[in-house]
Amino acid sequence: xxxxxxxxxxxxxxxxxxxxxxxxxxxxxxxxxxxxxxxxxxxxxxxxxxxxxxxxxxxxxxxxxxxxxxxxxxxxxxxxxxxxxxxxxxxxxxxxxxxxxxxxxxxxxxxxxxxxxxxxxxxxxxxxxxxxxxxxxxxxxxxxxxxxxxxxxxxxxxxxxxxxxxxxxxxxxxxxxxxxxxxxxxxxxxxxxxxxxxxxx
Amino acid sequence: xxxxxxxxxxxxxxxxxxxxxxxxxxxxxxxxxxxxxxxxxxxxxxxxxxxxxxxxxxxxxxxxxxxxxxxxxxxxxxxxxxxxxxxxxxxxxxxxxxxxxxxxxxxxxxxxxxxxxxxxxxxxxxxxxxxxxxxxxxxxxxxxxxxxxxxxxxxxxxxxxxxxxxxxxxxxxxxxxxxxxxxxxxxxxxxxxxxxxxxxxxxxxxxxxxxxxxxxxxxxxxxxxxxxxxxxxxxxxxxxxxxxxx
Numbered sequence: 001x002x003x004x005x006x007x008x009x010x011x012x013x014x015x016x017x018x019x020x021x022x023x024x025x026x027x028x029x030x031x032x033x034x035x036x037x038x039x040x041x042x043x044x045x046x047x048x049x050x051x052x053x054x055x056x057x058x059x060x061x062x063x064x065x066x067x068x069x070x071x072x073x074x075x076x077x078x079x080x081x082x083x084x085x086x087x088x089x090x091x092x093x094x095x096x097x098x099x100x101x102x103x104x105x106x107x108x109x110x111x112x113x114x115x116x117x118x119x120x121x122x123x124x125x126x127x128x129x130x131x132x133x134x135x136x137x138x139x140x141x142x143x144x145x146x147x148x149x150x151x152x153x154x155x156x157x158x159x160x161x162x163x164x165x166x167x168x169x170x171x172x173x174x175x176x177x178x179x180x181x182x183x184x185x186x187x188x189x190x191x192x193x194x195x196x197x198x199x200x201x
Numbered sequence: 202x203x204x205x206x207x208x209x210x211x212x213x214x215x216x217x218x219x220x221x222x223x224x225x226x227x228x229x230x231x232x233x234x235x236x237x238x239x240x241x242x243x244x245x246x247x248x249x250x251x252x253x254x255x256x257x258x259x260x261x262x263x264x265x266x267x268x269x270x271x272x273x274x275x276x277x278x279x280x281x282x283x284x285x286x287x288x289x290x291x292x293x294x295x296x297x298x299x300x301x302x303x304x305x306x307x308x309x310x311x312x313x314x315x316x317x318x319x320x321x322x323x324x325x326x327x328x329x330x331x332x333x334x335x336x337x338x339x340x341x342x343x344x345x346x347x348x349x350x351x352x353x354x355x356x357x358x359x360x361x362x363x364x365x366x367x368x369x370x371x372x373x374x375x376x377x378x379x380x381x382x383x384x385x386x387x388x389x390x391x392x393x394x395x396x397x398x399x400x401x402x403x404x405x406x407x408x409x410x411x412x413x414x415x416x417x418x419x420x421x422x423x424x425x426x427x428x429x430x431x432x433x434x435x436x437x438x439x440x441x442x443x444x445x446x447x
């Protein structure tokens with residue numbers, strides 16, 4: 001899909017600038033385009049550095065192609081930018097390394113993250129990739145909260161965790177796929193041991 | 202990629218998230234898979250206190266701020282100061298084994314460092330023999346577990362209920378406490394001659410014993426603070442030197 005034909009998703013209609021503000025255009029890996037305010041971009045250290053390095057003027061952001069974000073799809077990127085617009089201008093928290101880490105999830109964020117697990121984990125990946133500290137905090141907290149009161153069996157289902165047996169089987173399969181000859185050698189060795197040989201060679 | 206939502210996350214994200222799980226959830230996550238157990242055991246545990254209380258029909262353990270009630274019957278106690286969200290129930294026939302298992306899981310982590318550890322009997326008069334039996338079960342299980350550990354567990358405030366010196370000797374040697382608080386279970390704790398020879402005793406700054414015990418006076422010299430609290434005692438006991446040794 002060409003940039004001209006790409007759907008333009010305004011993340012926050014109410015935020016259409018009255019005064020002259022710069023709105024950058026970004027494109028997801030499935031060619032969805034987003035306009036995001038300069039102030040909202042500051043929540044993402046990665047994007048903020050990127051636009052600073054590009055040094056676009058107001059004309060450039062309109063005339064040049066949208067900035068491509070290769071690793072994130074449109075559905076996830078929409079959530080990311082909605083979050084950035086809502087929290088624009090807010091201070092970026094500094095991690096003091098405290099254990100346990102206390103994080104409160106604001107109402108807006110809780111509603112934004114009322115999504116299926118697959119999309120929630122994509123949001124975490126995106127927040128980490130774009131280095132959006134507070135979005136990463138709240139999304140991690142949401143995932144941590146999902147564990148509350150669950151038994152190990154329920155946790156396996158929620159987080160799609162393999163049991164020890166499945167884990168071992170997957171490792172063996174991976175090893176065999178990597179080196180099919182290794183398995184043959186091992187079987188041959190076992191066979192010779194059974195036959196009473198004390199040396200493989 | 203493992204195909205797991207959690208395990209496939211970047212390591213820096215997993216580290217951040219690890220600090221947000223409460224202790225009880227971490228213990229349950231440890232049981233789900235080898236990979237997660239390895240990861241959790243390689244990190245400092247994000248909790249500071251374990252308070253375990255044993256009764257005749259339930260065990261309650263506070264892991265940091267989360268209280269977990271283990272029982273084989275429905276328990277509906279009012280717990281002051283604890284929100285419903287911070288309370289979990291584990292109802293099963295083998296509730297003692299489950300509680301012991303969770304405690305053992307916590308102590309397995311070589312990086313555990315507790316501010317407060319309390320192992321005690323529930324202070325209600327009913328069900329005393331069963332309560333003592335349950336407490337002994339927990340102590341015996343913990344003692345077996347501790348023998349397999351290659352580390353001592355640092356704890357600032359160590360507190361336990363014991364019926365005799367040997368019970369203390371089963372548990373205390375596996376900790377490095379700054380202060381020790383031992384309360385009686387039963388009539389009198391009796392002699393403490395072996396306990397006060399332990400390094401834990403010598404290195405402790407404060408000791409609180411809730412009942413008269415026989416302790417050589419030279420063993421008190423190393424302590425900054427030593428406190429013995431006396432229950433009311435009858436005239437007969439006071440006349441009997443063997444029962445009231447100090």
